[in-house]
Amino acid sequence: MKLHQNWKVIEDPYNEGEDIVLVPATKPDIGIIHAKKADKWGNVLAPGYEDRMVAQASEVFIATVEEIVDYNLMDDPRGGYPIPWAFVSRVVLVPHGAHPAGMEDLYDIDDEHFAEYVKAAKTEEGFEAYLDRFVRGHTEEEYQVMVGGLVAAT
Amino acid sequence: MPFEGTGYTIGELMASRISQEVRDETFVGTGAASPGPMAGVLLAKATHAPDVTYVAIGASDPELNPISGKEAFDLAQRGKLDLFFLGGAQIDAEGNINLSVIGDHDAPDLRLPGAAGSGMLYYMTNRIILFRMEHTKRVFVEKVDFITSPGASDGRVHRPGGPHILITNLCVMRYLGDTKRFELESVNEGVTVEEVVENTGFEIDIPADVPMTQRPTPEHLSLLRSSIKEKVAGIYPAFVAGGGFGA
Numbered sequence: 085m086k087l088h089q090n091w092k093v094i095e096d097p098y099n100e101g102e103d104i105v106l107v108p109a110t111k112p113d114i115g116i117i118h119a120k121k122a123d124k125w126g127n128v129l130a131p132g133y134e135d136r137m138v139a140q141a142s143e144v145f146i147a148t149v150e151e152i153v154d155y156n157l158m159d160d161p162r163g164g165y166p167i168p169w170a171f172v173s174r175v176v177l178v179p180h181g182a183h184p185a186g187m188e189d190l191y192d193i194d195d196e197h198f199a200e201y202v203k204a205a206k207t208e209e210g211f212e213a214y215l216d217r218f219v220r221g222h223t224e225e226e227y228q229v230m231v232g233g234l235v236a237a238t
Numbered sequence: 239m240p241f242e243g244t245g246y247t248i249g250e251l252m253a254s255r256i257s258q259e260v261r262d263e264t265f266v267g268t269g270a271a272s273p274g275p276m277a278g279v280l281l282a283k284a285t286h287a288p289d290v291t292y293v294a295i296g297a298s299d300p301e302l303n304p305i306s307g308k309e310a311f312d313l314a315q316r317g318k319l320d321l322f323f324l325g326g327a328q329i330d331a332e333g334n335i336n337l338s339v340i341g342d343h344d345a346p347d348l349r350l351p352g353a354a355g356s357g358m359l360y361y362m363t364n365r366i367i368l369f370r371m372e373h374t375k376r377v378f379v380e381k382v383d384f385i386t387s388p389g390a391s392d393g394r395v396h397r398p399g400g401p402h403i404l405i406t407n408l409c410v411m412r413y414l415g416d417t418k419r420f421e422l423e424s425v426n427e428g429v430t431v432e433e434v435v436e437n438t439g440f441e442i443d444i445p446a447d448v449p450m451t452q453r454p455t456p457e458h459l460s461l462l463r464s465s466i467k468e469k470v471a472g473i474y475p476a477f478v479a480g481g482g483f484g485a
Contacts, residue, residue: 109316111316140309140312140313141316158300168300168304168305169304170265170291170293170304170305171305171309
């Protein structure tokens with residue numbers, strides 16, 4: 085409760101003598117996840133069951149994906165949790181887009197790069213320098229070459 | 239009969255008028271027993287609103303109902319549903335609808351199917367289109383026997399949405415939230431203002447000049463009689479076979 089000043093406590097109207105916490109709804113303007121697959125209708129196969137709720141809650145929901153398949157993921161959601169197209173605003177094809185995190189069954193976490201990031205992010209200057217080196221002004225392709233060519237790594 | 243000689247049916251007029259209310263890139267839903275609204279939304283999707291996300295609650299076709307029923311209600315509860323459609327066994331002067339009982343609540347003459355979500359949807363959908371194809375004093379009463387969901391709410395009530403227009407076989411009325419009254423927007427082709435007044439059990443605001451409800455365009459009619467008719471027939475075969483769309 086100390087960490088969530090906007091949460092309220094009221095007396096539970098159904099259980100006398102007990103309090104209950106009211107948590108306000110989260111309403112993201114934009115929700116973004118990286119997922120394994122999308123299909124041509126815009127259905128997305130997400131890595132976690134809770135991703136569908138993120139999609140439901142967000143004004144705009146974007147999924148970057150490893151692969152776009154030509155069968156209907158709602159009919160065959162093996163290997164993940166399906167999000168129907170109605171909750172998906174945009175799908176972007178970005179193979180290896182989870183880096184430096186990993187993607188189950190496809191590629192592992194890049195521990196070395198993660199350590200470098202964590203070190204850099206300890207200070208504001210370090211974080212800015214990291215962004216300049218890897219993010220700002222670079223395309224996804226340039227980034228992937230810089231971090232060692234992920235296509236070769238898998 | 240108002241529609242003889244017009245070249246279109248009441249179902250087609252209703253669908254065409256409804257399509258004008260559908261905004262692109264929004265969520266729009268229809269409930270059970272709503273072939274006319276379904277046709278109207280599909281017509282909008284086929285013309286000016288290609289990116290509308292349409293949820294026909296309960297339909298088994300995933301193209302028409304891509305999410306679960308629970309999620310459809312979640313959408314509305316979060317204020318993300320822009321347009322939905324409700325009817326009523328009775329609809330009264332203030333826009334109250336009755337889907338519960340005719341007669342006394344504790345000893346009803348007729349028990350109706352019930353609210354089916356309208357208690358929440360009438361409040362939380364941005365705009366509700368009321369529709370009823372029987373424009374009589376039996377339906378449009380001064381005061382409903384039972385308020386399943388009220389047209390407007392006073393006081394400390396969270397109510398972002400409510401009734402927008404009412405479409406009947408005789409006319410289109412606009413709901414005025416400030417005064418809790420209906421205003422006549424247009425009369426359907428071949429119908430007079432007097433006929434509307436005679437068949438309505440409550441007083442409505444009537445502007446000096448009441449236009450005719452805009453005829454469906456040839457493009458609308460062509461779509462309604464081909465691809466849309468087929469899609470609606472997939473969900474409401476009896477309605478289409480029974481000539482609900484005519485032609």
